[in-house]
Amino acid sequence: MIVAFGFLASMSLGCALGVVLSRNVIHSALFMSGSFLGIAGFFVMLNAPALAAFQVLIYVGAVTVVILFGIMFTQRPSVSSFRTIIQRQHMPGLVVAAGLAVFLSYIVSVQEWGGQTEPGQGPQETATFGENLLGVGGPEIFGLLFQVSAVLLMVSIVAAVVISRRKTDEGG
Template structure:
């Protein structure tokens, strides 16, 4: 995305303010739902930063994966937990807050020193070729094995989640048996529920 220098500076300033403000809201707000929504603002601001760097594929992936998947998953988890009572404050909570502030200030000082000490080069060269095509070529040539292994792991996780969701209960005590049990098995869904549902119809 080729923009004028003034537009780039203004866009960077707006995105930076939006990112820092949303990040502070995520940490400082007591309502966890508001923090989750502000986390989506942080991810969207990072996507805008990628657009300013001419990384359109990374920006789209940032929106699709982090805003559209990870953040929505966090919101679903928060709403499914449905914790009604407020958190009871600990008497020594100020110690944790002080340690968190010290660590955060130390990281901020370290990153600021690194940014100021790094000789940044201002290059306005436009990348040759379509970056999406280049990423696709690398995915199916150099990084084919890690790409396929990651897809297999995600498939295994999805199948395991479906199998665990189908079990309605776990036995408190294992049934006595003379044979040695070598495999952990879970009982299937009770048949009474299925027969009761069919009788009502």
């Protein structure tokens, strides 16, 4: 366990450093996928394979690929390297990082975590899975969030259709 934790931690942190320090946007995006994979590994260690699978599916498989698409479509392939101007904002970055560190340390150390729960495999049936996801029986806020995200997706699909629609005539 310690070995796996060390490997995953160094992988996520090393890749995260690579995202910030590399001078090449494509390398940054690839490092980012490595960092996401490390975090998925943490979820596997915590016996949450569902979270790990969704982490890989959404962040590695979708977000990184879309970012890479964006970079490759907006830059000419003939340029020798995909460089960007890196903004050097040391001070704001430091403040944000320190604030995040304080916040996370507070959550981990000071906050009460309630009783100890044994990690399990998670529900086997999709029915319980969905009920947990929607918070059936608990606070009903998750159902609302689900519907809000559904509306958001619907709007984005309609927007994509409108944007990519072929113009039938001038000014159409």
